[in-house]
Amino acid sequence: MDFSLSEDQRAFQDAARAFAEGEMAPHAAQWDEEKIFPRDTIAAAGAMGFCGMYSPEAVGGMGMSRLDATLILEELAAACPSTAAFISIHNMATWMACTWGTETLHKDYCGKLVTGEKLASYCLTEPNAGSDAASISTRAVRDGDDYLIDGGKSFISGAGSTDVLVLMTRTGSTESGAAGITAFAVPADLPGISYGKNESKMGWNSQPTRTITFESARVPATYRLGEEGEGFKIAMKGLDGGRINIATCSVGAAQATLNHAQQYVQERKQFGKPVASFQALQFKLADMVTELVAARQMVRLAASKLDANDADKTTYCAMAKRLA
Ligand SMILES: Cc1cc2nc3c(=O)[nH]c(=O)nc-3n(C[C@H](O)[C@H](O)[C@H](O)COP(=O)(O)OP(=O)(O)OC[C@H]3O[C@@H](n4cnc5c(N)ncnc54)[C@H](O)[C@@H]3O)c2cc1C
Numbered sequence: 001m002d003f004s005l006s007e008d009q010r011a012f013q014d015a016a017r018a019f020a021e022g023e024m025a026p027h028a029a030q031w032d033e034e035k036i037f038p039r040d041t042i043a044a045a046g047a048m049g050f051c052g053m054y055s056p057e058a059v060g061g062m063g064m065s066r067l068d069a070t071l072i073l074e075e076l077a078a079a080c081p082s083t084a085a086f087i088s089i090h091n092m093a094t095w096m097a098c099t100w101g102t103e104t105l106h107k108d109y110c111g112k113l114v115t116g117e118k119l120a121s122y123c124l125t126e127p128n129a130g131s132d133a134a135s136i137s138t139r140a141v142r143d144g145d146d147y148l149i150d151g152g153k154s155f156i157s158g159a160g161s162t163d164v165l166v167l168m169t170r171t172g173s174t175e176s177g178a179a180g181i182t183a184f185a186v187p188a189d190l191p192g193i194s195y196g197k198n199e200s201k202m203g204w205n206s207q208p209t210r211t212i213t214f215e216s217a218r219v220p221a222t223y224r225l226g227e228e229g230e231g232f233k234i235a236m237k238g239l240d241g242g243r244i245n246i247a248t249c250s251v252g253a254a255q256a257t258l259n260h261a262q263q264y265v266q267e268r269k270q271f272g273k274p275v276a277s278f279q280a281l282q283f284k285l286a287d288m289v290t291e292l293v294a295a296r297q298m299v300r301l302a303a304s305k306l307d308a309n310d311a312d313k314t315t316y317c318a319m320a321k322r323l324a
Pocket of ligand 1: 121
């Protein structure tokens, strides 16, 4: 068992850190304060390969392991957790579209999603279906070569500013549960799709969060992901990686916070000494770094289990998010 990073992995980290320090950190406070969605910066991240990190190479993605992707996301999150989290959601939705999409979808959208020229949202949650995601009621009804979509989603990251909605719908009966769910990649500007106001949040303000309403939105069947009834499985597979991604964003944010704290306790003087000399604060910093390293190792363990398609991967992805 070797816990050290390879030369390639350190190179990914260095590239991501340089990008994050140069292109993200200087603007993060302004993006948050003014609720700016930094589309150009995300496109620049795409040019570095950070928008299709684990999407298949056959569709233009980087085909990286989940473990390698965590190294990059951690660095981005240290500069701007909110923008890094959106980039991670985009990677998850893009991977789903690339993995289960048809050739038509690949040609129309996936090539541009992996480069960050186009952006994707992940649309599962509804006003009455949160934790109980298998109870969604947004409906897709087959109509010739298309589906007509009616319903609503809530709390969708990036909504209103993205180009593709990876959307979970119900095609089965109301009682069909998880087995009646079908996924699509829906062009975000179709007639019949409208967006709510940007939700007011305590953080994550560089990415909008909105409701989405679908009123007879007509989507070609060629934009369906997988078969009818496979949508819940696809949504949950996306979320395995999604949980690692969000967990790694927390680790990156915590590392940056700890770095600032370590510097501050050296600079700040009280009672004639740097506050770093007080043992109570040393204990606190020791606890912080211990918990941070534990969370990082848990995230990397979960990512390697996902890479290895381990039988326990879903449990470990959930535990990594829970700890981080
Ligand atoms: C900023 C933000 C961005 C988001 N982005 C997206 C997105 O991009 N796409 C998307 O699809 N969704 C998104 N979500 C939605 C998010 O995933 C949901 O909030 C989540 O699934 C929980 O649903 P809920 O908020 O409806 O909570 P509820 O399901 O109503 O839960 C309320 C409380 O009850 C608890 N609870 C629920 N069921 C149980 C149970 N069986 N046992 C014990 N406790 C339980 C929960 O833990 C929680 O504390 C976002 C949410 C936020 C806040």
